[in-house]
Amino acid sequence: MIRVVVxxxxxxxxxxFSMILDVQDDIEVVGEAGDGAAALAAVRELEPDVALLDIRMPLMDGIEAARRICAESDTRVVMLTTFDSDEYVFDALRAGASGFLLKDVRRDDLTHAVRVVVAGQSLLAPAVTRRLIDDVLRGRPRHRDPGLGLDRLTDRERETLxxxxxGLSNAEIARDMMVSEHTVKTHVSNVLTKLGLRxxxxxxxxxxxxxLIVPGG
Structure with missing residues (x-):
């Protein structure tokens, strides 16, 4: 059973949202919250698999709540908003969210999203994320940190990163590096593990x- 906090x-x-999710055979809404601080408290107490967080909430906004939840737990976060601004999407993903949904999402897409993130996947493809980051960061001053754990990676793992x-797929990476897809999966797994990425x-x-990558590069 997939446990969810809304x-x-x-x-x-x-x-x-709770009603849509709770009628699913494999999903149970174990808690609800009306602000970001209460959401964080609910996640700490209930340890759900997924937290659906509105971006704009009182006391603590959804992005800050997501940042803390992702830092403290294995709970997957999906952000909810009426705004589809690139800025919101980027900040939510940077906070550690696994996905982003507009509040007018179809019910089937909502339940699908919960199942997808529990399976360890993201609601946005890496290629989409790459275009998104390009758009957002072109208008921001860049303060790059060449560290961020990259010294833990082998040369091949750095190339994989x-x-x-x-935004390349495993098959595309395999062709570029002239290795098997199985080897690519191993490199990707090592990159995620060594850098502590979800x-x-x-x-x-x-x-x-x-x-390693610059906007437009």
Whole structure:
């Protein structure tokens, strides 16, 4: 059973999402919260598999709540908002969120999203993330940190991270590096483990933060 906490400051929205999820045979809503601080407290107490967080909430916004939840637990975070701004999406992913949904999402897409992130996947493809980061960071001053754990990587793992940062699939990376897809999967797994990343989308962000990839590069 997939355990979920739903956090939104609008009671009707919160109740609607909870109702959609709770009728699923494999999903149980174990808690609700009306603000970011309460959401963080609920996650700490209930240890859900997934937290659905509204971005704009009182006391603590959803992005800060996501940052703390992802730092403290294995709970997967999906952000909810009425705004589809690139800035929101980037900040949510950088905080550690596994996905981003608009509140007018279809019910089937909502339940699918919960199942996808529990399976360890992201709701955004790395190639989409790469374009997103390009768009956002071109308008921001860059303060790159060449460290960020990259010294833990072998040369081949660093090369893998660069190709992940460019949004390539495992098959494309295998062709570029002239190795098998099985070897690529091993490199990707090592990169995520050594850098403490949750998924490939986080790897794309790390590639930019470290300066391995530059906007438009």
């Amino acid at each position: 956090a939104d400051d609008q009671e009707l929205v919160r109740a609607g 660069v190709l992940l940062g460019r 998924d490939r989308v986080q790897a794309v962000i790390r590639a930019y933060e470290s300066g």
